Amino acid sequence: TGLSRRIAVGSPNEPIAHPHAHWMSGDAKYMATPNVNLYNASIVDIKKGTFRHDVTGEFPIDTGMDSASTKAYMADFLGATVSCITLAPKGKACVGDDGQKEHGKLIDLWDNYNMIDGPSGGFGGLPIQVAFAPDNSGALVANTLSSQLTVIDPKTDKVVGWLPCDPGCHGVNFGAKKGGGYYAYVT
Numbered sequence: 001t002g003l004s005r006r007i008a009v010g011s012p013n014e015p016i017a018h019p020h021a022h023w024m025s026g027d028a029k030y031m032a033t034p035n036v037n038l039y040n041a042s043i044v045d046i047k048k049g050t051f052r053h054d055v056t057g058e059f060p061i062d063t064g065m066d067s068a069s070t071k072a073y074m075a076d077f078l079g080a081t082v083s084c085i086t087l088a089p090k091g092k093a094c095v096g097d098d099g100q101k102e103h104g105k106l107i108d109l110w111d112n113y114n115m116i117d118g119p120s121g122g123f124g125g126l127p128i129q130v131a132f133a134p135d136n137s138g139a140l141v142a143n144t145l146s147s148q149l150t151v152i153d154p155k156t157d158k159v160v161g162w163l164p165c166d167p168g169c170h171g172v173n174f175g176a177k178k179g180g181g182y183y184a185y186v187t
Helices: none
Strands: 030-035 040-045 050-055 060-065 071-076 081-086 104-108 127-132 139-143 148-153 158-164 172-176 182-186
Touching: 030 060, 030 071, 040 060, 040 071, 040 081, 050 081, 071 127, 081 127, 104 158, 127 172, 139 172, 139 182
Parallel strands: 060 127
Antiparallel strands: 030 040, 040 050, 060 071, 071 081, 081 104, 127 139, 139 148, 148 158, 172 182
């Protein structure tokens, strides 16, 4: 069949956004795209057909969303961060470092990294994909450079752990586990 609808993520007077690895909310209200060329994200209201831009870290490349469809997370490939963005236009769903709700937040993946002594724990280099457990118990970020998975708690929007992965680990997705719970599958 033919193209049924074109969804704008940028204005005609802007440079080409080059959206990459978008995500649709489970309630079909929003679509989030990381705009590689614009260094921002477009949050699209699907019903209205409108969009807005939100700030991200450096070179946003992939999107994940919490299961409640309140927040989008962008893997900022060159920024060593994950951007948390509230989906509702004037909402505050991301949790700041002080525990207060905010519209947006950068989650630092180099918090444990010291330029002289090296890492004192896990660190995320070249984060490329964000995936959420369907029960919203956590999110994993694949870091291709540091060969580690970042574990983020979506209730606090903080890094709560690190898991090893092979060099160049790239994709992450969750699948149901027999007897309950979920497995994370990593490429």
